[in-house]
Amino acid sequence: MSEKKPSLGLRLYAILAYAYIYLPILLLIVFSFNTQKINVRWEGFTLHWYNELFRDQDVLLATRNTLLIAFISTLLSTIIGTLAALALQRYRFPGYTVAESILYIPVIIPEVVMGISLLVFFSLLNFRLGLTTITLAHIAFNIPFVTLVVRARLHGFDKSIEEAAMDLGANWLITFWRVTLPTIMPGVLAGALLAFTLSLDDYVITYFTAGPGSTTLPLRVFSMVRFAVTPEVNALSALWIFTVFVVLVIGQVVQRKQA
Amino acid sequence: MQDKINQRTDYRAPFLLRRLQEDPRSQGMALISPTFFYLIVFMILPLVLVVILSLLTRGPYGNVVYRLNLQNYSRLMDSLYLRILWYSLEVAALTSVFTILIGYPLAYYIARAPRNQRSLLLFLILVPFWTNFIIRIYAWIMILRTQGLLNTLLLNLGIIKIPLEMLYTPTAVLIGMVYEFLPFMVLPLYTSLEKIENAQMEAAADLGARPWQVFLRVTFPLSIPGMIAGSILVFIPAMGMFVVPDLMGGAKTILVGNLIRNQFLTARDWPFGSAASMLLLVLTLVVTLLYTRKAGFGEELLV
Numbered sequence: 088m089s090e091k092k093p094s095l096g097l098r099l100y101a102i103l104a105y106a107y108i109y110l111p112i113l114l115l116i117v118f119s120f121n122t123q124k125i126n127v128r129w130e131g132f133t134l135h136w137y138n139e140l141f142r143d144q145d146v147l148l149a150t151r152n153t154l155l156i157a158f159i160s161t162l163l164s165t166i167i168g169t170l171a172a173l174a175l176q177r178y179r180f181p182g183y184t185v186a187e188s189i190l191y192i193p194v195i196i197p198e199v200v201m202g203i204s205l206l207v208f209f210s211l212l213n214f215r216l217g218l219t220t221i222t223l224a225h226i227a228f229n230i231p232f233v234t235l236v237v238r239a240r241l242h243g244f245d246k247s248i249e250e251a252a253m254d255l256g257a258n259w260l261i262t263f264w265r266v267t268l269p270t271i272m273p274g275v276l277a278g279a280l281l282a283f284t285l286s287l288d289d290y291v292i293t294y295f296t297a298g299p300g301s302t303t304l305p306l307r308v309f310s311m312v313r314f315a316v317t318p319e320v321n322a323l324s325a326l327w328i329f330t331v332f333v334v335l336v337i338g339q340v341v342q343r344k345q346a
Numbered sequence: 347m348q349d350k351i352n353q354r355t356d357y358r359a360p361f362l363l364r365r366l367q368e369d370p371r372s373q374g375m376a377l378i379s380p381t382f383f384y385l386i387v388f389m390i391l392p393l394v395l396v397v398i399l400s401l402l403t404r405g406p407y408g409n410v411v412y413r414l415n416l417q418n419y420s421r422l423m424d425s426l427y428l429r430i431l432w433y434s435l436e437v438a439a440l441t442s443v444f445t446i447l448i449g450y451p452l453a454y455y456i457a458r459a460p461r462n463q464r465s466l467l468l469f470l471i472l473v474p475f476w477t478n479f480i481i482r483i484y485a486w487i488m489i490l491r492t493q494g495l496l497n498t499l500l501l502n503l504g505i506i507k508i509p510l511e512m513l514y515t516p517t518a519v520l521i522g523m524v525y526e527f528l529p530f531m532v533l534p535l536y537t538s539l540e541k542i543e544n545a546q547m548e549a550a551a552d553l554g555a556r557p558w559q560v561f562l563r564v565t566f567p568l569s570i571p572g573m574i575a576g577s578i579l580v581f582i583p584a585m586g587m588f589v590v591p592d593l594m595g596g597a598k599t600i601l602v603g604n605l606i607r608n609q610f611l612t613a614r615d616w617p618f619g620s621a622a623s624m625l626l627l628v629l630t631l632v633v634t635l636l637y638t639r640k641a642g643f644g645e646e647l648l649v
Contacts, residue, residue, distance in 0.1 A: 093455055093458050093459075097451060097454070097455050097458075098455070100451050100452070100455070101451075101452060101455040104448065104451070104452045104455075105470065107448075107525075108470075108471065108474055108528070109474065111482070111485035111486055111488075111489060111525070112474055112477070112481075112482070112485055114485065114488065114489065114495060115481070115484070115485040115488060118488065128498055166380075167380045167381050167384060168381065170377045170378070170380055170381065171377065171378050171380070171381035173377050174373075174374045174375075174377035174378035174381075175378070177374070178370055178371065178373060178374025178377070179370075179371070179374065180370075180371045180372075180374035180375045180378070181371070181375070182375070182378070182382070183374075186378050186381065186382055189381075189382070189385050189386070189389070189390065190381070190385070192385070192389055192390075193389070195582065195630070195631065195634060196393075196627065196630075197582060197583065197585055197586025197603070197626055197627065197630055198583065198586055199586040199587075199588060199603045199606055199607065199623070199626070200393075200396070200586065200606075200623045200626060200627050201389070201392075203396065203606060203607075203610050203619060203620070203623055204389075204392035204393050204395065204396045204623070205388070205392050206610060207392060207395050207396055207399060207616065207620070208388070208391060208392035208395055211395060223388060224388070226384065226388070227384065227385065227388040227389050230381055230384060230385065231385075234381070284476055287478075288476075288478050288479065290478075290479070290480060290589060291588075291589070295610070304478070305478055305480055308478065308480045308481060308484070309480050309589070309593075312480060312483070312484045312487065312593060313592075313593065316484075316487070316488075316491075320484060321488075324477075324478075324481040324484060324485075327477060327478060327481060328477045328481070331473075331476050331477050332473065335469075335473065335476055339469070
């Protein structure tokens with residue numbers, strides 16, 4: 088569609104729609120600085136809730152767990168998923184369609200079903216639920232998304248530069264390391280970023296695969312919202328939103344530069 | 347014994363390596379195998395276990411009795427559970443409808459915006475989506491609570507005398523779901539609207555169609571694939587959702603997702619919970635197939 092000056096009505100609608108999307112989040116942030124504890128009524132500015140937050144051992148532990156799980160699952164799923172993307176985009180082999188359809192499963196399966204099936208699986212194997220099981224589960228749901236993103240990047244890849252490298256005497260390992268990988272790197276990074284955010288954000292699957300002592304931030308926020316709504320939740324949310332925003336902007340800038 | 351194994355691997359390794367270097371089919375299989383095995387073990391196998399579990403029975407102490415039967419499935423046909431199922435379908439369908447109603451004009455607006463602004467406008471839709479979804483629910487809890495923002499505002503303006511009960515109602519669940527899933531609808535709608543050639547719309551206009559006729563007869567039909575993709579992306583997670591009803595719905599609103607969760611974590615009837623999961627899975631697959639049969643699996647689904 089080409090651009091065309093939208094009617095006044097449509098423009099007003101768009102403003103309202105963006106307000107609808109952003110207002111709840113802005114209010115959330117504003118009230119993290121409020122002195123009043125119970126009512127959502129503005130009384131005065133304070134940083135008290137942020138202070139509370141940084142002394143909350145549960146929150147700190149949850150942050151550590153979340154980051155640990157996100158880093159490990161991102162690293163492994165990016166490696167595994169990138170290999171799969173290379174295989175599917177470059178080669179034809181027996182089992183191709185099977186592999187491709189397996190990769191679609193997490194897109195079409197309800198999260199709660201994936202969560203309980205992993206719970207069943209781990210308990211049947213007598214696996215202690217905890218950080219390891221959460222990480223294993225995160226890798227599983229991240230692989231397909233990484234593959235999807237990297238494949239999209241490989242789509243326009245010019246194979247002749249690889250052949251040129253081979254002709255000039257590079258073996259396949261050197262060719263991959265010096266030619267292929269640098270070319271697909273933006274796609275790999277985009278896939279990794281997606282995996283990282285999906286892992287940070289996941290509640291449902293983490294909920295079913297978590298055990299004692301392996302609380303993550305989404306689990307922590309859930310129980311805070313459920314049992315004691317204080318501006319401390321607002322402060323935690325505000326910090327989270329801020330972090331995500333910074334990461335997103337950095338991601339955009341990096342992608343722009345490489346494109 | 348150990349020597350024998352070593353000998354064999356010694357003997358085979360060079361051959362495998364040679365094959366890997368020369369045969370592209372083996373290369374492809376080598377590259378896919380980590381994904382293949384990982385997903386077989388951590389995705390397919392668990393699902394198979396749930397299928398088997400759904401055919402077994404719960405013992406008296408929450409244990410599992412190994413006797414194959416269809417008891418759990420016939421129990422699901424009880425009117426209590428059918429009502430939960432129907433209600434979940436209703437909520438998921440309503441969520442899809444409302445995200446279309448809110449998202450369509452927005453996607454249309456973005457598709458018509460100046461080219462250099464489009465990615466920014468889309469990015470702005472996505473930013474809240476990247477923040478944790480429980481935080482987004484919490485934002486609405488803060489607004490809808492009895493001592494929440496909306497009640498405070500209405501009381502101060504003198505519109506109401508006593509606070510309204512807005513949270514912990516079915517409407518609150520719907521508000522939460524729609525807010526949660528809106529980006530899933532806007533993105534595919536935008537993709538399909540953006541692709542429409544201007545020439546098609548101009549041709550219609552040249553042939554005497556009024557602007558609203560151009561929209562109804564050209565633009566709208568061409569955007570249906572996006573709407574279908576969006577509906578699937580909203581419907582599937584909405585069907586299995588249990589967090590929004592948990593936090594915003596109070597005790598009365600139970601969706602299939604809550605039923606499954608409860609069977610696994612509070613009632614400890616895993617076989618019955620497994621049967622309910624299978625039913626949910628089949629239902630979402632059927633709905634997805636029905637939706638896609640007309641449109642075909644478009645690339646819209648993969649944005």
